[in-house]
Amino acid sequence: MTNPAAGPLPILSFWRDLEIFNIPAAPGAREATASSHVLTLRRGEVLPWRRREYAPSATHGWIHLVYLGVADTEQLEGLLLKAMAPRGEAAELSERERERSGGTGWLGAFVVGEDGAAKPDSYLAASYVYGVDLLRKDEALEGLSARLAGAREEFAQRRQRPPAVEGGPSGGVLGAVDTDAAVDRAPIAPTGRPAAATGAEARAAKPRGLGWVELDEELGLLLRRIGAGADDARLDWRLVVRSTRVNRKYMEADLQNAGDFLNSFYLDDLDRLIGQAQRGEPFGQALGAYLGAPLALAARRDILADQAAMTGLLSVAHLPRARWPAPAKFPLVLAQQAAVAQILRVLGPAGGVVGVNGPPGTGKTTLLCDVIADVVTQRALRLMELQRPADVFADTVEVAGKNVFPLRAEIMDGSSIVVASTNNNAVKNITQELPARKKVSAEFGPASYFDEVIGAVFAAQKVQGEDGATIACWGMVAAALGNAGNRRSFAQGFFRDEFSKPEAHAANAANATNPAKAATGGANGQLFDTPATPAAQSTQTPPFSQSASSTLSAPATPSTRSTPSAPAAAAAESAKPAPPSMKQLLEAATADYARYQNEWQQARHALRALVEEFDAKRALLLKAEQAALGLDACRGRLAAQLAGLQEWDRQIEAAKVELAASREAMAVQRTLIDGRRALLEQLRERARPGLWDRLMAWLGRETAAMAARRSSLDEPTTALAQASEALAELARAAMSCEAVAQTKRQRREADAAEKQKTEAQFRQHQLDLQAGYQIGVRHFPDAGFWALPAEQRHRLSVGVCAALDTLRAKIFLQSMELHRLTVLANAGRFIGNLRAVSAMLTGASRGKLLPEQRPILWDILFFIVPVVSTTMASFDRLFQGMGQESLGWLLVDEAGQATPQSTAGAIWRSRRAVLIGDPLQIEPVFTVPLAVAEDLRRRRGVAAIWSPAEQSVQTLADRVTAFGSWVAQDDGPGLEPRRIWTGMPLRTHRRCDEPMFSVANRIAYGGQMVQGRVDPQGQGEAVDFRCVLGASAWFDVRAAKAQHPVVDEEIDVLVELLRRLQDQPAHVAGERGADGKPRAVKIYVISPFRKVKDACARRVRAAGIKGVECGTVHTFQGKEAEIVFLVLGTAAGKAGAGARAWALEKPNLLNVAITRAKCRLYMVGCAESWGRLNHMAVLYDEMARLRRVLPAGPFADNPAKR
Known part of the structure; x- marks a missing residue:
């Protein structure tokens, strides 16, 4: 039984379980570089630490990362599925699982030093190996960490034993016998030449280099953990070794860091979140929403169908002050405007999660650029309020033993921006696009923000355009820092203490193109097991570059290199003057202290002037927008008022007719009364009593004649009375009719006055709207706009124009200028600050830097470099020590490709998360068999909506995004279309x-x-x-x-x-x-x-x-x-x-x-x-x-x- 609202703990536990059974990827040929080779070996082939080209020299050495039990991921998935399937039950991968399972995985990994000895504490068994063992024994997966730690200790104990003598009969899992492996070799001194030793001393000095017997033993131990079926599978087991050439001065540190193998990129973060959930500590706004219940259907607003909802989002009141300086003729279009407004309106003040649905070619990167521009500008506005540049700093603190000047919290205020994705292309696009000069339109004038430094960084990171040419850059606005190599190369380009000497560059270039020469110091260096001559090659195992059964992914060796002039060319290229780093720029700025103080004040005032100009125009445009909407209302009111007045006129006219009729009837009635009165008078005169009648009346008696005459008067008297009453009634009716007519005349006059007011409002709205039109805006979200065809609307922009967008772009560029001058005006302090940042990035301050000090250094870097990009796989290691909501903005691209668990740690560290992707493109790929994932989900009692088999980061974000759209999904002939709820929809396609x-x-x-x-x-x-x-x-x-x-x-x-x-x-x-x-x-x-x-x-x-x-x-x-x-x-x-x-x-x-x-x-x-x-x-x-x-x-x- 699953409980969709069970809380975050079972969800996080399920995700952690999934990551335990993730099959970690082994490096492949494409990951090789000039200084890092990837070799794929089968048993019997010469191991790299026994090859002459990997011999250490006085200046450099080699570190070997060994991946044991490497096989195709599809085969390992099948092995895992069979190991966990109930006894007797068939277990086969589906077509979907086979197609998604590319590449290779491994069973265990460890580090081998340049002497061929394993680094005992570097061992890591693949977590799924022990996960299978735990579940098979009905033990909880929570015990995995202890098992892996125990496996590392056992490995260390085994590796303290002397190496076995190899060369006996085959029988190992890996196959054939290694005849070369038993060849003795002289120990290698740091010079790269054999050490002088003879006899017992020489034998004692021999390094305990690993051979195939030990490797076979290690593989066998791992396979036994999986179960008997692992041996029966008889997979094509390989050994993959990544051999990296390291400067000797970094050797010790790199050797310590080299064993940073990961079973899963997300296990540590998930364990951290599980611990927090178990302690009952609440998560931040963003992760709380991400793990929370979906919004009720009634709370969702389909902005493609709900004009009122879309109109509210498009209001000029939500128009950001800044935009990315793209050409003004290419503004954001309707849905992009709505998405940016919703992101900044909802996330800016409070934080949380917003999902954005971006189909192919609909401008996701364009949207992100405008969000970035606004975040940076908001920080610049806070800088603008300072009185002097030094006010940006708080009190000095000690960080990793050095004095650092932290930035004031209210200045940074959650303005750090991280762009992340599981898709390397997406991260690369952002990092290379934002700094590129072509990304900033020339119409806004020359733009420059530490452009020299980004040139140095791109050179250090070997970033080039698709054509291999150098990318022309405008500013140091983004940095790729995901892996350790990127961080080190960034630090080298961004903040280096000295300009590199051309001679050193030339030597390094030559060594990079000739690893054998670099390793041995020349052609006469010590030879290892690898044969050195064609004659020897005919009888011994051939080198990797010629082996049919092994793969060497590295630059060609001297014997195969066809361009002997390459080192010289590299040396010539290296001899060019290196672009200045931030350190050189800051050192130069210290000599111009007064100048930069003055320029900072000028920049501050210039930004204020631009902002005030924009605010004034936005106020006019807000009035124009209100006028456009008011005109619609006025038109409706005027039409209603005109109809009302016409109705009053009709009714008043009818009252007039009725009153005239009443008066005419009264006149007729008066004539009738006059006639009847005259008749009655005549009858009375005739009926006047005679003398006798009067005498009898005096005596109290009535004569018959008198009775007759009296009776003859009754009828005319009654008739007269009735006529008089009728006249009185007609008089009352006429009076009432007159009163009604008077009321209607008064009400008409009042309504006419209201109509005049409306007409005055209409004229004022026309004037206000005309003022907006004069600024250049052509469309507001009024009735006329919504009357346009939907296709036309989606290609238009509302509330903006080229002139206004130009102003907004200038505000952003001036904001960057204020940042630049803030740094230069505080050059001395930033030199020390950036030295500490550089030490953090390169690992030089490892062991000294406390977790609570890392946010200080990251704030310093984010102040200068607004955007940092990384893959999700590197997020935890990049931001180690950064706690809950320690980052301001997380922008996840291609979120539809990401498994739900992959971003949990990143969202936890972030105050605001914008998750952009498309559930209708590539779905998440993960290497856990679907049947295994389903079994783990049921064990935790978690609903299917949390499984990566069904959901992605994007779909989880969409479900908690209030403003979005319903998309009808056609599942085929005869089936009812499904409705899919997506986040903020982008709909204008330009590809x-x-x-x-x-x-x-x-x-x-x-x-x-x-x-x-x-x-x-x-x-x-x-x-x-x-x-x-x-x-x-x-x-x-x-x-x-x-x-x-x-x-x-x-x-x-x-x-x-x-x-x-x-x-x-x-x-x-x-x-x-x-x-x-x-x-x-x-x-x-x-x-x-x-x-x-x-x-x-x-x-x-x-x-x-x-x-x-x-x-x-x-x-x-x-x-x-x-x-x-x-x-x-x-x-x-x-x-x-x-x-x-x-x-x-x-x-x-x-x-x-x-x-x-x-x-x-x-x-x-x-x-x-x-x-x-x-x-x-x-x-x-x-x-x-x-x-x-x-x-x-x-x-x-x-x-x-x-």
């Missing part, structure tokens, strides 16, 4: 031409996206793209046979198409490179299946075709190319049906694949097998409608007969 845009819009977004690239008539405007293959097409390949999922005929067609493109390169008309020739376009080859991708890559390389990237769909999320080939693969019929069903179960994979293509999409695959399947049918039908389903082979514009 893809047709048919990619329309197909993605239909299969994934319910038609909600709008095309942002249109002509003046609002029609889609395609890029003028010249391609020999013609328009986008489906090349229909009918193959009789396939090595599932690879279809050779499809790859034949792909290669032929690529050759045509190589012979006649495609290009965008008018776009030219630096050489004046048409700019080369990007070409991607994508497949849903790893095996198909691998086959494509091999064939493309074999064909000698350059400039083509091959990968799975997952590889390319966040990237784009002019041309995309989607190679479908799979065997025909039932053999490939399961794979096709997996690929099209949801629209996500197809959506991502086709939206990588900006200009052309070429499908390569069997239309009969794929064309009628869920989601793909939309694409096939569109290609058929365009007559672009073409038979394989000759594919001039002749559509297939279908």
Whole structure:
């Protein structure tokens, strides 16, 4: 039984359990660098610490990170699944699990020093190995840490034993015997040459270097923990070694840090959060919301359907003072404006979580830039209120034994910004884009914010553009600090104490290009087990670079290097003057103290003037907005008032008619009364009594004549009385009618006066609105705006104009200038501060720096470098010691790809979290078998909404985001569309031409996206793209046979198409490179299946075709190319049906694949097998409608007969 509202503890425990069973990745060939080699070995091959090219020298040594029991992740997942499956129950990975499981994993890892001896305390067993052991014994996973610590102690004890003599019969898990491993070698002195030792002394001095016997023993121990099935699986076990060349002065520190292996990047953070939950301590606003209950349906506002909600978000009152200095002609459009306003309005004051839904090409980075600009500007406004630059500091404190000047808390006030993602491309894009000069429009004048320093940082981190050229930068606004290498290289470029000497640069460059020379000091250095001559190679195990069964991912050795002049070229490049670091700039600034004090005051006043100008204009625009909305109300009121007055006129006229009729009736009645009165008088005169009658009356008697005469008067008397009463009634009615008419006349006069007021308001609103128009704004969220077609609205901006956006961009740039001058005006203090920051980043202050001191140093860095980027995997280590809500802003990109648990620690450290992604693109990838994940979830009694099998960081953020949108999800023919709630929706797409845009819009977004690239008539405007293959097409390949999922005929067609493109390169008309020739376009080859991708890559390389990237769909999320080939693969019929069903179960994979293509999409695959399947049918039908389903082979514009 699961409880969705069970609280954070079981959720966090479930996530921790999942991470225990995560299969850690082994390094691969792509991770090799000039100074860090990655070797893949099988038993019997020479270990790196026994190779001459890895011998230590006087200046450098080598550290070897050993990954034991390396196998394909898919195989390890299968092994894990079988180990945990109930006895007798079949356990096979699904198609989804097989396709997601790329790369390799390991069972254990440790560090080997340059002497070949293992570092005893560096050992780490993969947590899933012991997790399986615990669950099999029905023990709690909470005991894992103790088990892993015990395994490390046992390893240390084993490694104190003398190494075994190798060379006996094989029988180990790893396979063949290592005949080279038993060869004795002389101990190596720090000079790199053999030490002088003979006899017993020499034997005693021999290092206890690890050999294959010990490695085989360690692997066997790990396999026994998994269970008997591990041995039976007979996997292709390998050993992977990352060998890193280290400057000897850093050797001790790097050796201490080298064993920083991680089973999971998130285990430590999750353990920390579990401990806090167990203690009953509340989490911060952001993590509390993230782990909390979803918003009720009634609390959700669909801003695409609710005009009032959208209007409130778009109010000029929420318009930030600053914006990123992008060209003013490209403002944020409707949904982007709403998202920025909601982020700053909701998170700015109180903190929390906001989810943003960003489909492909809808401007997520653009949105983030404006958020960053506002955060930095808000801090600058606080600086502006200071009286002198030194007021930015609080009292001096001691940090790691040094005096540091901390920044005042009220100045920083949660303004640190961290951009993070599980996607390396997303992090790289942010870090390289923000500092690039092309990111700042020249229309705002020259922009410069420590541009020399970012040049030095990029040089140190070897950051280059896609064409390999140096990136021209404008400012030190972002830094990539995720891994230790990035931190060290950043510190070297950002704050180095001395300019490097050209000679040292040249020597380092030469050594980097020739590791063998660097290691031995020359060609005559000590030779190790690796053969040195071709003759020797014929009888001994060949070196890795020539071994058929091993892989060496490193620069070529001297024997294979084809460019002997490379060291000289590197030396010449290194001899160029290095850009100044912050330290040099600050030292120079100390000599100009008075100048910078004065310039700081000027910058402060200049910023105030810009802000006051903006505030005045915003006040006018707010009045104009209120006027636009007021005009709508006035128009309604005027129409109602006019109708009211007309109704009063009608009623008054009716009253007049009624009164006239009453008066006419009264006149008639008076005439009648007069007649009856005259008649009565006549009758009375006739009835006057005679003398007798009077005498009888005197006697009290009435004569008969008298009675008759009296009786004759009754009727006329009554008639007269009735007529008189009728007249009185008519008089009362006339009086009432007159009173009513008078009331109506008075009310009409009052309503007429109100109408005059409304007309006066209307005229004033027109004047106020005209004032807004005079500023340049053309649209406000009024009735006229909402009457526009939805597609047109989403391409427009409200409440802004080029002039206003120019002012806002200048405010941001002036804010950066005020920051720059604050630093230079306090140069002396910042030198000491940044020295402490540098020590923290490089690890030089390890052991001295207290956790509570780290926020002080991070604030100093964030003050100068507003944005730090990192992958989620590095977050915990980067911000170690940083506690709950110690960071201001967390901006997570590609949140739809991230598992829910991956950001928990990052959100915990952050006051505000903006989680941007798309649940309709690539879903999270994790290496725990789904059946195992489900079993762990049930053990903790946690609802499925917390499982990475069902959810992502994005979906968890969306569920607690009040303003968003419902997206109709079509699951296929005959099925009711599902409604998916997303966070703040971005909907204006600017990447893809047709048919990619329309197909993605239909299969994934319910038609909600709008095309942002249109002509003046609002029609889609395609890029003028010249391609020999013609328009986008489906090349229909009918193959009789396939090595599932690879279809050779499809790859034949792909290669032929690529050759045509190589012979006649495609290009965008008018776009030219630096050489004046048409700019080369990007070409991607994508497949849903790893095996198909691998086959494509091999064939493309074999064909000698350059400039083509091959990968799975997952590889390319966040990237784009002019041309995309989607190679479908799979065997025909039932053999490939399961794979096709997996690929099209949801629209996500197809959506991502086709939206990588900006200009052309070429499908390569069997239309009969794929064309009628869920989601793909939309694409096939569109290609058929365009007559672009073409038979394989000759594919001039002749559509297939279908």
